[in-house]
Each structure stands twice: as C-alpha cells, then as structure tokens.
Amino acid sequence: MTETTDKTIQAPEYAETERVDGRTVFTVPAERLHDAARYLRDVAGCDFLIDIVGMDWGDSLGAFYHMSPTDRPAEVITLKTATTDRETPHLESVCDVWEVAQTYEREVHDFFGIVFTGNPDMRRLFLRESWQGYPLRKDYDADPALNPLHKESEPLSDMDVVPYFTLEDGRLVGHMRQMYEEDEYIVNFGPQHPAMHGVLHLRVSLDGEVIRSVDPNLGYIHRGIEKMCESYAYPQILHLTERLDYLSGNINRHAFCLCCEKALQIEAPQRAVYVRTIMDELTRIASHLLGWGSMCMDMGSITAFVYGMRDREKVMDIFEDTAGGRLMTSYYTIGGLASDIHPDFCRKVKEFIPYMRKMLREHHMLFTGNPIAAGRMKKTGRLTLDDAISLGATGPSGRASGWSNDIRKIAPYAAYDKVDFEVPMRTGGDTFDRYMVRLDEIEQSLRIIEQLIDNIPEGPYAEKMRPIIKLPEGEYFQRVENARGQFGVHISSRGDKTPYRVKFRSPCLPLVGALKHITPGSKVADLIMIGGSLDYVIPCMDR
Amino acid sequence: MEIKRKTRIRNMRYEDFNDNESLEKYVEELRAGGVNIFVGSINDIINWGRSNSVWPLTFATSCCGIEFMCVGAARADFARFGWEVTRNSPRQADVIFVCGTIVQKMAPVLKRLYDQMAEPKYVMAVGSCAICGGPFRDSYHVVQGVGEIIPVDVYVPGCPPRPDAMLYGMMQLERKIKLQNFFKLPDQPSIPPQSGAEERPDTENKQIQS
Numbered sequence: 001m002t003e004t005t006d007k008t009i010q011a012p013e014y015a016e017t018e019r020v021d022g023r024t025v026f027t028v029p030a031e032r033l034h035d036a037a038r039y040l041r042d043v044a045g046c047d048f049l050i051d052i053v054g055m056d057w058g059d060s061l062g063a064f065y066h067m068s069p070t071d072r073p074a075e076v077i078t079l080k081t082a083t084t085d086r087e088t089p090h091l092e093s094v095c096d097v098w099e100v101a102q103t104y105e106r107e108v109h110d111f112f113g114i115v116f117t118g119n120p121d122m123r124r125l126f127l128r129e130s131w132q133g134y135p136l137r138k139d140y141d142a143d144p145a146l147n148p149l150h151k152e153s154e155p156l157s158d159m160d161v162v163p164y165f166t167l168e169d170g171r172l173v174g175h176m177r178q179m180y181e182e183d184e185y186i187v188n189f190g191p192q193h194p195a196m197h198g199v200l201h202l203r204v205s206l207d208g209e210v211i212r213s214v215d216p217n218l219g220y221i222h223r224g225i226e227k228m229c230e231s232y233a234y235p236q237i238l239h240l241t242e243r244l245d246y247l248s249g250n251i252n253r254h255a256f257c258l259c260c261e262k263a264l265q266i267e268a269p270q271r272a273v274y275v276r277t278i279m280d281e282l283t284r285i286a287s288h289l290l291g292w293g294s295m296c297m298d299m300g301s302i303t304a305f306v307y308g309m310r311d312r313e314k315v316m317d318i319f320e321d322t323a324g325g326r327l328m329t330s331y332y333t334i335g336g337l338a339s340d341i342h343p344d345f346c347r348k349v350k351e352f353i354p355y356m357r358k359m360l361r362e363h364h365m366l367f368t369g370n371p372i373a374a375g376r377m378k379k380t381g382r383l384t385l386d387d388a389i390s391l392g393a394t395g396p397s398g399r400a401s402g403w404s405n406d407i408r409k410i411a412p413y414a415a416y417d418k419v420d421f422e423v424p425m426r427t428g429g430d431t432f433d434r435y436m437v438r439l440d441e442i443e444q445s446l447r448i449i450e451q452l453i454d455n456i457p458e459g460p461y462a463e464k465m466r467p468i469i470k471l472p473e474g475e476y477f478q479r480v481e482n483a484r485g486q487f488g489v490h491i492s493s494r495g496d497k498t499p500y501r502v503k504f505r506s507p508c509l510p511l512v513g514a515l516k517h518i519t520p521g522s523k524v525a526d527l528i529m530i531g532g533s534l535d536y537v538i539p540c541m542d543r
Numbered sequence: 544m545e546i547k548r549k550t551r552i553r554n555m556r557y558e559d560f561n562d563n564e565s566l567e568k569y570v571e572e573l574r575a576g577g578v579n580i581f582v583g584s585i586n587d588i589i590n591w592g593r594s595n596s597v598w599p600l601t602f603a604t605s606c607c608g609i610e611f612m613c614v615g616a617a618r619a620d621f622a623r624f625g626w627e628v629t630r631n632s633p634r635q636a637d638v639i640f641v642c643g644t645i646v647q648k649m650a651p652v653l654k655r656l657y658d659q660m661a662e663p664k665y666v667m668a669v670g671s672c673a674i675c676g677g678p679f680r681d682s683y684h685v686v687q688g689v690g691e692i693i694p695v696d697v698y699v700p701g702c703p704p705r706p707d708a709m710l711y712g713m714m715q716l717e718r719k720i721k722l723q724n725f726f727k728l729p730d731q732p733s734i735p736p737q738s739g740a741e742e743r744p745d746t747e748n749k750q751i752q753s
C-alpha cells in the first residue's frame with residue numbers, strides 16, 4: 001500500500017488534525033465547514049470529493065467528507081464535522097465547492113434528516129416523500145405499521161415541488177420552488193423501460209426532440225443495505241457487498257475484505273492475493289463485455305449483445321468451476337479465499353486469453369468500425385475534464401475525459417504493483433471515447449491476467465481466522481477500482497462483532513449526476529446511448 | 544372428457560420433473576369439474592399453441608436480471624422453447640418474470656405493470672428476493688416476496704438461479720398452461736391467502752396519516 005504522509009497541507013487554525021488509518025482527518029466545527037471545504041479545495045487542491053459519509057454518533061449527527069487532490073491521487077483527506085442538534089440538524093452545503101456534493105447531501109438528508117442550507121434541492125433521494133423517519137439514524141423506528149406497503153404510486157407531481165433551506169439570522173427557513181415551468185413538456189423514462197438497464201426513473205423535459213433537463217428519480221431498488229450491515233457480522237456483510245454492483249461483485253467483495261484486513265492488520269496469503277487479482281480482472285472483462293453488449297443493443301444492434309454474452313459465458317464457466325457460483329461467486333473471505341482454485345482454473349484462463357483477444361478484434365470489426373455507430377457516438381454527450389472531476393465521475397467514464405484515476409495504478413492494492421499494465425486514457429470525453437476505453441481495458445485486463453496466471457504461488461489460500469471477527473475501534477476507508485470506477489468502503493467500528501456504520505462509495509451515483517449534466521442539448525434518442533456509455537448499475541447507486 | 548393424468552410437453556420427459564405431485568393434484572381438481580369432448584378438444588388445441596409461445600416481458604430490477612439476460616442470450620437461448628422474444632410492452636406479454644428485489648417504491652409499479660398485461664397472464668418469481676425478500680429480508684424497504692402484491696404461478700429459487708433453473712421453471716409453467724381450461728380462466732387471478740397472512744399488517748386499508 002503506498003500511502004504518502006501529506007505534510008503539504010497546512011491545517012486551518014480552527015481545525016483539529018489527526019492521522020487515522022493513513023488519512024489526515026481535519027475536525028472542524030459545523031459553522032466553519034464551508035470555509036474549510038473552500039480552503040481544502042482552493043488552497044490545498046482537493047478537487048475531487050470522493051464521498052460524504054453521514055454519521056449518527058448518538059449524541060450528535062454529522063458527516064465525514066472524504067476527498068483527494070487529483071495531482072496527488074493516492075492521498076485521502078477527510079473532513080469531519082458534527083452538530084448536536086437532533087431536532088433540526090443542519091449543516092452548510094458544499095455543493096458550490098464540489099458539484100457532486102449536491103447528490104451526496106441529498107442522500108445524507110434522506111438517511112439522517114440533516115438539512116443542508118444552500119443546497120438547491122432537498123428532496124429525499126431514495127425513499128418516497130411520505131416515508132416516516134430517517135432510517136440510518138440509530139433511533140429509527142422500523143415498525144412496518146409506520147411505513148406500510150403502498151399499492152399505488154405517489155403522485156409524480158410531488159417530485160416537482162422542490163424544498164430548499166436557507167439560514168437567516170441563525171434560524172432555518174424552508175422554501176419551496178417549482179421544478180418545471182407551466183408549459184414544459186415532461187416525459188417519464190422508466191422505472192420500467194426496456195432500455196433502462198434496471199429501474200432508474202428519469203424525468204426528461206423536452207423541447208421538441210432536444211433535451212432541456214433530466215431529473216433522475218432514484219430509489220426503485222433501494223434495498224437498505226447500509227442499515228442491514230449494522231446488524232450483521234462482518235463475514236455476513238460480504239454477501240451484501242456482492243449484490244450492490246453485481247457485475248463487479250468480486251471486486252466489491254475484495255474492497256470489503258481489504259478494509260477488514262487493514263483494520264485487523266493481517267494480510268491475505270500471496271496465493272490468495274494473486275488469485276483475487278486474476279478473478280477481479282476476469283470480473284472486469286465480464287462486466288465490460290456486458291456493458292458493451294447492452295450499450296450496442298441500446299443503439300439497435302442485438303448481435304453485439306449476443307456476442308458479448310457468449311464470451312461472457314466463458315468467464316462464468318471459470319468462476320463456476322472454482323467458486324461454484326456464476327454471477328455471485330461468494331469466493332473471497334476476510335483473510336483469503338473460501339476454497340482453493342479448481343485444477344482446471346489455470347488451463348481455462350490460459351485458453352480464454354487468446355480466445356478473448358480474437359473476439360475483441362471481431363467486436364471492433366463488428367461495431368467500432370461501423371460508420372453509422374461511430375457517427376452517432378462521436379461528439380455526443382461530452383464530459384469535460386473539469387466536470388468529470390467536479391462530478392466525481394471516476395472509472396472508464398472519467399478516464400475517457402482524460403482524468404487518470406485508476407486506483408490500481410495510483411494506490412495499488414492486491415498484486416497490481418507486481419504487474420505491468422497501462423491505463424487506457426482518452427481526452428475527448430464523448431460517448432465514443434467512453435466506449436473505446438472500455439474495450440481497451442479488456443485488453444489490459446488480459447495482459448494483467450497473462451502475467452499472473454503462471455506465477456500463482458503455492459501455499460495456503462487463506463489466513464486462519466477466528467469465527468467471530470471483531471474489528472478494533474476506529475474508522476477505516478478503503479478504495480478499489482471496480483468496473484465502473486472507484487468503489488469505496490468506509491467502516492466505522494466500535495470494537496463489536498458488528499460494525500457501527502458501513503458506507504459504500506458507489507461509483508454509479510456520480511455517473512447519474514454526470515448524465516444529468518451532459519445530456520441537456522442532446523437529442524432524446526441519444527439519451528439511452530449516453531446512459532449506456534456511462535454504464536451505471538442501478539442497485540449500486542441505490543444500495 | 545377426461546384430462547390426461549400425465550401432462551406431456553415437448554421439451555422434457557414427464558418423469559424428469561421433480562414435483563409431479565402438485566400437478567397431479569391440480570389435474571384431480573380439474574377432472575372434478577368435467578368438460579365436454581368438443582370444448583375439451585378445442586381447448587387442447589388452443590393450449591398447445593399457448594403453451595408453446597409464451598412471451599415474457601422485459602423486466603428486471605437487479606442481479607437476477609443478469610441471469611435472465613443469459614437465458615435470452617446465446618447459450619441458454621429460450622427461443623428454442625418457443626418463448627422466443629421478450630416483449631417491451633406489458634400489453635403484448637404473457638408472462639412476467641419478476642427478476643430481482645422488489646422494494647417498497649417499486650411495488651406499486653410492479654402492480655401496475657401486472658394490471659396492464661392482457662389476460663391470460665402468468666407470473667414467475669425468480670430468485671429468493673422475489674420469493675421472500677431473500678438476503679434482504681431484514682431490510683426496512685424490501686417487500687417480503689412478490690406474492691404480497693401479485694399472484695405467482697411458479698417460484699424459481701436461487702440467488703441468482705442458474706439459467707437452467709429458469710428454463711426448468713418455464714417448462715413447469717408450460718405444463719400448467721397446457722392443463723388449464725381456456726374457457727374458464729378467471730378474469731383476474733387473485734392472490735391466494737398465504738399461511739401467516741393474518742399476522743401481516745393490513746396494508747391496504749391503513750394509509751399514512753400526514
């Protein structure tokens with residue numbers, strides 16, 4: 001793990017500074033939050049807000065703001081703040097500092113009831129407007145009688161009234177504004193739409209064929225995973241991590257294992273490290289193949305979908321031999337692997353590499369070279385570098401805009417420091433670039449696998465762990481690179497066998513923010529294509 | 544006209560199915576009703592056609608949907624069984640595969656989709672989430688099985704079920720369709736009362752006081 005101690009950042013005088021878990025943590029009083037955020041962004045260069053982790057400490061509510069400077073991307077700096085007011089808790093919004101904060105703050109508001117003054121949109125993000133209570137608070141009442149199952153949807157007009165708050169003379173004042181003007185033409189896209197890749201609901205305001213604005217309505221697959229984690233033991237939580245972004249299931253699980261291992265100060269045996277890396281890359285390939293296939297299908301090419309799925313099945317076979325599961329492998333455990341690899345594993349992987357290379361050429365021939373497809377993709381949905389950083393669009397989507405943000409390279413975990421690979425980058429930031437970055441990543445993943453597959457060390461495949469795992473008290477944050485971007489796990493432990501709070505940084509939630517940002521001005525027919533090129537997974541953003 | 548005791552379909556032998564008992568019980572019930580030979584013959588012809596071209600709705604909420612895509616793609620390929628294509632409009636679909644977790648906010652949408660489908664229609668609950676809430680049963684926002692909202696014909700367990708398991712479930716449904724009396728189908732299938740239904744909170748009448 002490369003972790004640099006950042007002596008360069010001078011703490012503001014109102015902040016308390018400490019080093020926790022390789023991160024610098026600044027604790028600031030709630031009134032100075034905005035000043036600190038401005039300072040950290042403008043002076044210290046932290047232009048990438050990784051995540052906001054809402055917290056309920058019992059006597060106070062608050063948040064951690066994880067951020068990172070893009071010129072020293074391995075560093076993570078955390079801003080911590082709290083308010084003791086539990087009746088009308090409020091903090092100042094930082095959405096003018098980082099654009100992505102607008103969505104994150106809505107999430108914290110939804111889960112903890114903290115109001116962010118200055119954020120122009122304080123609707124709930126996931127739960128329906130009439131939901132009683134804030135589920136991630138420790139005193140949340142989960143009685144189903146309070147929130148019964150509705151058989152009728154809430155009227156959509158509720159979504160059009162946007163509450164927001166300001167602070168006047170230290171008092172919280174609520175306002176309302178209308179989302180749309182009287183004569184705007186709104187089309188609902190989803191939640192059930194064949195091209196939506198899941199249950200995302202977009203409210204699209206149209207001017208003829210041209211999109212004026214897009215308003216994502218999330219929560220149709222909000223499964224309350226973070227709350228469930230608080231009552232589950234650590235090994236049980238592993239199963240939930242896979243089901244967040246099921247296409248990068250292994251990688252998400254890897255993140256949680258790494259975070260626990262870091263807290264317990266153990267390391268998985270080398271054999272496990274190698275196998276995990278190979279499995280991660282296979283997962284990435286499978287995910288990109290599906291992403292490629294379904295994006296092409298969105299553009300009308302069913303053949304590409306069938307081809308992508310055909311090649312993906314090869315990866316599924318490898319998983320099935322070794323782990324027993326296809327999509328959900330449940331293979332990594334804290335301290336290693338659940339079982340040793342199958343005797344056929346190496347042979348099958350080695351057969352797969354040349355096969356995939358050949359097929360990749362075919363995929364390029366089939367679709368990339370097609371002038372109609374390329375003509376549609378080029379110059380549509382442009383995401384500029386500054387926007388990508390401010391919106392927190394990591395992963396292939398960010399790299400297509402020229403932002404080097406691959407955790408495998410900047411803060412290598414597992415066996416990534418032992419292999420030689422490139423991070424495919426492009427600078428155009430349009431749909432075509434995002435499409436190409438994904439296909440190029442498949443090639444790089446094959447390269448990584450190629451270097452590791454012959455060198456899997458002998459030895460045990462797992463550390464011996466006690467049946468009950470208790471993490472030492474503290475806050476732990478770990479990032480990995482999943483197929484869609486930076487996936488982060490924040491565990492807050494009080495030394496029990498269940499965590500006090502778990503937060504997953506979803507790479508997909510900022511991507512839907514990016515969708516909202518780049519689609520205005522495009523044709524409505526391109527909306528789905530641009531969405532496909534961002535390749536979000538909806539259960540990952542809803543959690 | 545007697546309904547044959549053994550319902551045969553083209554794709555799998557009767558003996559290879561695991562649970563023929565429930566089907567045989569269903570046959571007994573139907574026999575008790577009795578049908579005349581003319582109607583019965585027409586019925587058989589209609590059902591032969593119906594059971595071999597059941598078209599599913601394109602619907603998936605989460606992980607199980609990926610396996611559903613696999614069923615439609617090259618290797619498992621449900622077109623072999625006459626399930627042919629997924630339909631994008633509920634009006635044109637015969638069966639809805641509930642693939643994935645259904646949460647509180649999605650439940651009304653699913654209900655409406657189901658109501659929009661034309662009769663006769665069928666429901667398959669795919670995966671443990673759709674059956675009972677699955678791994679998310681403890682969650683505050685997850686519906687404990689779609690059986691609470693819409694009537695289910697076939698349950699396919701698994702998390703996620705393999706594509707083969709889904710094919711098996713589809714063939715079970717095929718057998719069920721083959722048996723039904725087409726002229727006496729209920730207008731709107733109702734949700735059968737479930738065991739433990741009394742203890743459930745009455746969700747229909749209680750509205751939130753706001």
Ligand code: SF4
Pocket residue numbers: 243605606607608642643644669670671672673677678701702703704
């Ligand atoms: S049953 Fe399992 S795989 Fe299927 S949707 Fe639920 S969690 Fe996902």
